[in-house]
Structures are given as structure tokens and as C-alpha cells.
Amino acid sequence: MARMRTSPWRKISVNLAELCLDTTLRCGQSFRWKKSEDDVWSCALHGRILSLRQDATHLHYRAKFPDSAYEPLTPSPEQKSTGKAFEEDDTEALVQHYLNLGPNLTDLYEQWSTADTNFKNKAPKFTGVRILRQDAWEALVGFICSSNNNIIRISQMMEKLCLHYGPFIGEVDSRRYYDMPAPSTLTAPGVEAHLRQLGFGYRAKYLHRTAVMISEEQESAWLNSLRNPESPVMGIKATDAGEMLPGGREGYRRAHEELLTLQGVGPKVADCICLMGLGWGEAVPVDTHVWQIAQRDYKFGRGKHSSLTKATYDAVGDKFRSLWGKEAGWAHSVLFTADLRAFAERLSKNIEVKEVKQEHTETVLTETQVKAEILTPVRLKREFGEEEFPPIAVKKIDARQIKRRRRT
DNA sequence: ACGAGACCTACAAA
DNA sequence: ATTTGTAGGTCTC
Numbered sequence: 001m002a003r004m005r006t007s008p009w010r011k012i013s014v015n016l017a018e019l020c021l022d023t024t025l026r027c028g029q030s031f032r033w034k035k036s037e038d039d040v041w042s043c044a045l046h047g048r049i050l051s052l053r054q055d056a057t058h059l060h061y062r063a064k065f066p067d068s069a070y071e072p073l074t075p076s077p078e079q080k081s082t083g084k085a086f087e088e089d090d091t092e093a094l095v096q097h098y099l100n101l102g103p104n105l106t107d108l109y110e111q112w113s114t115a116d117t118n119f120k121n122k123a124p125k126f127t128g129v130r131i132l133r134q135d136a137w138e139a140l141v142g143f144i145c146s147s148n149n150n151i152i153r154i155s156q157m158m159e160k161l162c163l164h165y166g167p168f169i170g171e172v173d174s175r176r177y178y179d180m181p182a183p184s185t186l187t188a189p190g191v192e193a194h195l196r197q198l199g200f201g202y203r204a205k206y207l208h209r210t211a212v213m214i215s216e217e218q219e220s221a222w223l224n225s226l227r228n229p230e231s232p233v234m235g236i237k238a239t240d241a242g243e244m245l246p247g248g249r250e251g252y253r254r255a256h257e258e259l260l261t262l263q264g265v266g267p268k269v270a271d272c273i274c275l276m277g278l279g280w281g282e283a284v285p286v287d288t289h290v291w292q293i294a295q296r297d298y299k300f301g302r303g304k305h306s307s308l309t310k311a312t313y314d315a316v317g318d319k320f321r322s323l324w325g326k327e328a329g330w331a332h333s334v335l336f337t338a339d340l341r342a343f344a345e346r347l348s349k350n351i352e353v354k355e356v357k358q359e360h361t362e363t364v365l366t367e368t369q370v371k372a373e374i375l376t377p378v379r380l381k382r383e384f385g386e387e388e389f390p391p392i393a394v395k396k397i398d399a400r401q402i403k404r405r406r407r408t
Numbered sequence: 409a410c411g412a413g414a415c416c417t418a419c420a421a422a
Numbered sequence: 423a424t425t426t427g428t429a430g431g432t433c434t435c
Contacts, residue, residue: 148428150428266433267432268431
């Protein structure tokens, strides 16, 4: 067992409106964070295991480094006297950078609420949802895996990928942490078959082919050239990204277009990478959830935009950019999170659940019918263990369904 | 342009 | 105990 060096817990003053770790790390933008019983989130990042914990007033963080990360260097006398080794120096910077703590989220929520009553109604139960600044390559891999998939399995796939191809970083709470493998690690001919064997399905080919393409362009240099220059990687100075247009800034549009050349990357995945991996705040990924939201709350789904074609996809993005502005993708993420099954409990609190008979007619659902369908007890039921069943919903559920649950 | 199918798999629900 | 539906889409006709 390699010797590791663990830094003491340190803290940054952050309130829950600026960052809600529990929501942000579970809402499907990152797939590698693991939570332990004591509400500590951990992930292998930048050659260390970064651990995060939050209370009402502070974000607490610490890093655990493998031996090899510091052994070749000698701590300075000052570092020795303060007990602060050199490698911790950039951990706060890493936390600030990764969690994207720069923008004032409280102000942004205020701005979006003023512009949009629907946002104003939905957002209060989903405060502190912040877009992370993930590594572009990690975002690319994660979102290629996301197609026709769910968050649980995407996370399992990322875990397997790191376990089999990534570097071992260390152990925390008897869990082993592996970092993301570099693109060149996935370029060997046998990788596709192996990934299939590991359960990646048809995405195995996409990952292999994408890894080859990225690798040919000097690892991730090409990918990082597509970044928003106002949101550079650590250590690079920010420069202006140009003026905002209805379809997004020039650089965003170019990044999106270029990403489409990769296998397994369509418009939605490209937008996820733009938003979460490349720092383009105006990118609005339109997936099934967002399409439902656009139909239910923003009058899409009829006439010209009755189905989610390429033209409709762009129109939805344009609509949200005109409504929410330059950080439309951030606002989109709040509503997206509100729509996730994993967070359904927050919606059920003050909601009257109505019985709805599911009629499968050809007619388009009215707005009220669509709403009611989403709040049907059958759908809510999946979200809760029996003990935390919302009283209102449980009253409406057929007793037979509960019996059946117990048997298995 | 637009619409239909096929595509891997794990996991819950019936 | 099996079968079916589904989950933050993309590619190919």
C-alpha cells in the first residue's frame, strides 16, 4: 500500500444559494463523484483525490495525494514550518476552478426570475445549481456515454472506464479511486471489443473512434482550442469571447459545429460538451427533458415546431437564449434538474396529485393534461423508498401496488 | 428537410 | 420468474 499524504480540511465561505453540492453533483452533468455515508463527496481529479463537504456557511475541501506526486520534491522550510506542503497550494484554486465559483448565482437567478415567470416558479426548490468546469475530454466521454442512457448507468460506465484504463490515484474510505484515462489510452485496436465486453454497448465504437481522432490532434489541444476564452483552463489568462448573438457567440457556434464531426456526438451531446466542458454558457442542450419542458411551459410542440427536428432544436435554444441571456445554459440546467426523477420529491410537497386516466388518443395533450401526467402517482412512486413516501401521493396509490413492492 | 428504425444494457415495474 | 419499458441520442436510410 503506497503512502499517501492527506491535507487537513480547509474551507471556503459559500452559502447554499451560491452552491448546492448535493444538487450540483447529482444532476447529471458529472458522473464520477461518489458520496460516502458522512456526506463527503470524493473524486479523482488532477492527480489527487479531492473530497468536498458542505454546511450552511462553508464548503470544506481536502485532497489526498499519492506518494509519487510529492516525493521527488522537497517541501520548503516554510512549508515544513506551516505544515503546508507544496501540493496543497493549488487545491483551493482547483476547487474554485472546477466548481466554477466565479459567477454570482444569486444575481443570475434573480435575473432569470425577472425575465421568466416559469423560472421564477420552479427555481426556489432548486437553488445553488451551478455549471461545473469539467475537463473537456471527460465531458466528451461522459456525454457520448449518455445517449439513450440513464445517469446511474453512465456513472457505472465511467467508473469502469477509469478502473480499466485510468491511473490509480489512491484509496479513501476503502474505496479505490482512478482518474480519467488520457485519450491515447483508448486508441489501441482491441479497445472497442473490450469496452463492449464491459457493457458500453454501441457506444464502445464511438469512444474508440473519438479517442483516435482526439489523440491524433495532440491529445486534447484541439479540444481545448474550442474553449470559451473567457473561461480558460487553469493558469491561462482570460480574453474576450466576442458579442452575443441569438444563436450564441461565434466561438460557441464554431465549437458546436466542430464537435459534430466526432463519432457519437450529435447536437445535444455537442451542447453538453460546450456548456460543461468548454465554458460556453449559452449552450442549451435540448434532450427529452428539455423538449418536454419546452412543450409544457414554452409553447413548443405545435405547428412549425411540432416535433424535435434540427430546426426545432435550434429554435428552442434561441428561445432560451433570448429569454435568459448569455448564461442560458445555466438556467436551463436548473429547470432540467427540476425535471429529473431523482429530485421529484421536492416537487411533490405542495402539489395536489390528481388521478388521471391515461388515454392514448391521437390528439395533442393540452397543457393541463401534460402537467397532470407528469405528476401521476405511478411516476412519483418510483422515486421513493416506502418510508419517505409523500403522504399525498401514497394516499392515491393503489394498495395492490404497495403489496407487490414488498414481495420483491 | 423530415420521419422511422435500429442500436447495447441494466434495472425497475408489471 | 419472465417479460416489457425506459433512460439527458445518434446514425443511417
